[in-house]
Amino acid sequence: MAKDSIENAMSQKRPVIDPSLWNQLLEIEKDEKSLSHISLTYSQDVWRRLRSNKGALFGLIIIIALILFALIGPLLTNHSYDDGTLTLSNIPPRYEIYKVNNEYFYLHKNLKLYLTEEDGSIIKMLEKDSEDLFKKQLIYAVGNGNLIIDYSTKNILTLIDENGTTFESYKNVANKTNLLGTDHLGRDLLTRIMYGARVSLLVAVVAALVNFVIGMMYGGIAGYFGGKVDNIMMRIVDIISIIPLTLYVILIMVVLNSGLLSIIIALGSVYWVDMARVVRGQMLSLKEEEFVYAAKTIGTKPLKIITTHLLPNAMGAIIVTLTMLIPSAIFTEAFMSFIGLGVTAPMASWGTLCNEALESIRSFSYQLFFPSIAICITMIAFNLMGDGLRDALDPKLRK
Amino acid sequence: MGLYTVKRLVAIVITLFMIITLTFFLMHSIPGGPFTGEKNVPEVVMKALNEKYHLDDPLWKQYVDYLKSVAQFDLGPSFKYEGMTVNELIKAGLPVSAKVGLFSIILILLVGIPIGIFAALYQNKWPDTLAMLLATLGVTIPSFVVGTILLYVFSLKLGWTPAYGIDQWQGYILPVVALSGYSLSFISRLTRSSMIEVFQQDYMRTARGKGLRTSKIIVKHGLRNGLIPVVTVVGPLIAAMLTGSFVIEKIFALPGIGRHFVQSITNRDYTTIMGITIFYAVILVVIIFIVDLIYGLIDPRIKLNKGTK
Numbered sequence: 207m208a209k210d211s212i213e214n215a216m217s218q219k220r221p222v223i224d225p226s227l228w229n230q231l232l233e234i235e236k237d238e239k240s241l242s243h244i245s246l247t248y249s250q251d252v253w254r255r256l257r258s259n260k261g262a263l264f265g266l267i268i269i270i271a272l273i274l275f276a277l278i279g280p281l282l283t284n285h286s287y288d289d290g291t292l293t294l295s296n297i298p299p300r301y302e303i304y305k306v307n308n309e310y311f312y313l314h315k316n317l318k319l320y321l322t323e324e325d326g327s328i329i330k331m332l333e334k335d336s337e338d339l340f341k342k343q344l345i346y347a348v349g350n351g352n353l354i355i356d357y358s359t360k361n362i363l364t365l366i367d368e369n370g371t372t373f374e375s376y377k378n379v380a381n382k383t384n385l386l387g388t389d390h391l392g393r394d395l396l397t398r399i400m401y402g403a404r405v406s407l408l409v410a411v412v413a414a415l416v417n418f419v420i421g422m423m424y425g426g427i428a429g430y431f432g433g434k435v436d437n438i439m440m441r442i443v444d445i446i447s448i449i450p451l452t453l454y455v456i457l458i459m460v461v462l463n464s465g466l467l468s469i470i471i472a473l474g475s476v477y478w479v480d481m482a483r484v485v486r487g488q489m490l491s492l493k494e495e496e497f498v499y500a501a502k503t504i505g506t507k508p509l510k511i512i513t514t515h516l517l518p519n520a521m522g523a524i525i526v527t528l529t530m531l532i533p534s535a536i537f538t539e540a541f542m543s544f545i546g547l548g549v550t551a552p553m554a555s556w557g558t559l560c561n562e563a564l565e566s567i568r569s570f571s572y573q574l575f576f577p578s579i580a581i582c583i584t585m586i587a588f589n590l591m592g593d594g595l596r597d598a599l600d601p602k603l604r605k
Numbered sequence: 606m607g608l609y610t611v612k613r614l615v616a617i618v619i620t621l622f623m624i625i626t627l628t629f630f631l632m633h634s635i636p637g638g639p640f641t642g643e644k645n646v647p648e649v650v651m652k653a654l655n656e657k658y659h660l661d662d663p664l665w666k667q668y669v670d671y672l673k674s675v676a677q678f679d680l681g682p683s684f685k686y687e688g689m690t691v692n693e694l695i696k697a698g699l700p701v702s703a704k705v706g707l708f709s710i711i712l713i714l715l716v717g718i719p720i721g722i723f724a725a726l727y728q729n730k731w732p733d734t735l736a737m738l739l740a741t742l743g744v745t746i747p748s749f750v751v752g753t754i755l756l757y758v759f760s761l762k763l764g765w766t767p768a769y770g771i772d773q774w775q776g777y778i779l780p781v782v783a784l785s786g787y788s789l790s791f792i793s794r795l796t797r798s799s800m801i802e803v804f805q806q807d808y809m810r811t812a813r814g815k816g817l818r819t820s821k822i823i824v825k826h827g828l829r830n831g832l833i834p835v836v837t838v839v840g841p842l843i844a845a846m847l848t849g850s851f852v853i854e855k856i857f858a859l860p861g862i863g864r865h866f867v868q869s870i871t872n873r874d875y876t877t878i879m880g881i882t883i884f885y886a887v888i889l890v891v892i893i894f895i896v897d898l899i900y901g902l903i904d905p906r907i908k909l910n911k912g913t914k
Binding site: 444445448449450452453456457458460461533537540541544545546547557560564567568571574578581582585586589 | 619620623624628631632634635741742744745746747749750753754756757761844845847848851852855856867870871873875878882885886889890893
């Protein structure tokens with residue numbers, strides 16, 4: 207078994223050529239135009255390679271969908287991210303309803319009874335009329351009879367009528383009021399996830415900008431001037447990057463207190479080091495090219511050489527590094543929020559949503575799943591996109 | 606080799622010094638002292654507290670004192686855990702964190718590397734595709750999501766493992782799996798690509814040509830060369846596991862250093878934050894140094910004393 211596979215891995219199969227291909231072409235079949243190659247510009251070439259990569263295309267579509275979700279989504283919901291109805295707290299996206307005298311009821315795990323429509327939208331929470339602590343029953347006066355929630359058996363709630371007959375659940379319906387349910391304060395989870403997407407994308411944009419500005423200039427200057435300047439600048443980068451960047455972000459966040467602005471400052475102050483390294487490496491090889499000497503000869507200033515001659519030539523490597531750094535910045539923000547250092551209270555971020563949901567994971571696990579899925583999809587999309595871009599921009603790197 | 610080691614040691618000391626300085630001044634740039642948050646502290650008590658912890662000394666003197674005590678491996682008292690020093694906190698948390706970390710490393714090596722070799726052997730066939738799909742998921746899904754989902758499925762729904770604590774051995778399973786998920790996937794991807802490259806080398810063909818057993822070819826000729834790039838990522842992986850331990854120990858309620866660190870962040874316990882950061886820095890710097898030395902030993906083509914340029 208292993209032997210075959212090693213043979214396979216070591217030798218490439220020879221392609222089989224169809225014998226009919228050796229036949230001479232007829233005169234009309236000789237279409238010279240179709241044989242000549244249409245010349246493509248660099249960006250067209252990149253786009254062509256990117257388009258043929260299914261994973262990258264999938265990532266790209268998800269990212270565009272995510273941007274639309276974050277930008278347009280909040281305009282379409284009639285819920286706000288920071289204001290909830292406490293009576294509607296912890297309502298899952300799907301639930302069982304009971305049918306009693308042509309009225310529909312939803313029995314919530316937390317001993318609450320809701321009046322609903324048949325399609326699942328909640329009309330209101332009912333107030334209990336009395337409670338029988340001895341029998342462990344809650345009594346609701348509905349119409350001309352009583353509905354009773356029986357909680358005498360551990361972990362099992364039943365809805366019974368006055369005569370003690372148990373109601374069977376009528377059907378399982380989707381929550382029409384809050385599509386993904388509500389959190390512990392009755393806020394709409396879908397809306398909060400939309401705002402969380404805004405935070406994540408904002409962090410992504412900021413990380414990209416910081417990398418572009420600081421990372422590129424830092425690496426560009428170090429690489430171009432070389433010698434002592436390079437030595438000192440890169441030693442600083444070495445010292446910064448020896449302990450995990452997350453640790454710096456934590457320290458800076460502790461100093462600045464939590465908040466969206468602090469996250470952005472914290473990410474901005476250290477997240478450029480990898481980019482600086484990459485750009486420096488590119489500079490070292492590019493600065494020996496003839497066009498740089500030509501620019502120097504006509505007296506171009508060093509800064510101008512870096513920005514107009516060198517950096518555009520290193521753009522491929524820069525974009526590749528960028529697409530790798532963006533997901534890691536999004537991850538860091540979620541991570542910070544998860545350990546309680548992220549955005550402040552009413553604001554929602556995927557990390558804080560996961561953190562809040564962790565406390566009630568036993569009863570209301572849906573609160574954890576939706577933000578987690580959002581994080582996973584985003585991370586996977588950015589990574590697929592990044593991998594695809596790397597292959598498209600630099601086919602030599604492809605394995 | 607000797608000169609290189611000395612040079613690296615000097616660089617380590619400088620690096621640690623910079624990190625200590627940086628964390629010290631960062632923590633001291635926070636407006637207000639560590640006790641200003643406390644409610645209704647009388648003036649006199651505040652003064653006594655400041656005096657006890659030398660907080661009324663000029664900043665440079667505090668700095669020099671701190672450097673001196675760190676040089677003697679004393680990270681000072683904790684401001685929020687009464688009567689505990691940072692050293693004691695670390696001592697209490699280290700066995701737990703080290704155990705989880707060690708088991709994770711064992712899991713990574715015993716599972717990640719074989720998966721990589723396996724995928725390389727079946728390159729572009731379904732076992733390879735499946736393994737690499739899982740590995741890509743493992744690299745992209747954040748550890749805290751993996752941790753919470755494992756907790757939900759295996760502890761709460763199936764009840765196979767305890768939800769928190771490590772009184773029984775089963776308590777280690779989920780944290781170890783969650784912590785190693787990222788590194789395991791990363792290592793297996795790296796092993797795969799480097800093994801594929803090795804398989805195409807001439808010496809592999811020679812080894813096969815002279816009729817060696819397949820297992821011997823893979824282990825002795827393939828693995829020895831294929832694992833060299835893997836050694837270089839040990840540093841970043843240890844770093845990933847350190848930061849991963851913050852959330853994993855929080856999710857599974859393990860009393861390790863990571864959890865103390867997260868708690869000290871929420872409590873704004875500045876000396877503990879500072880102390881644990883420095884502790885982490887020392888561990889990382891030392892590990893990276895050792896890895897560099899080992900790298901030179903296993904790959905004789907790399908000459909350490911010839912500079913890195």
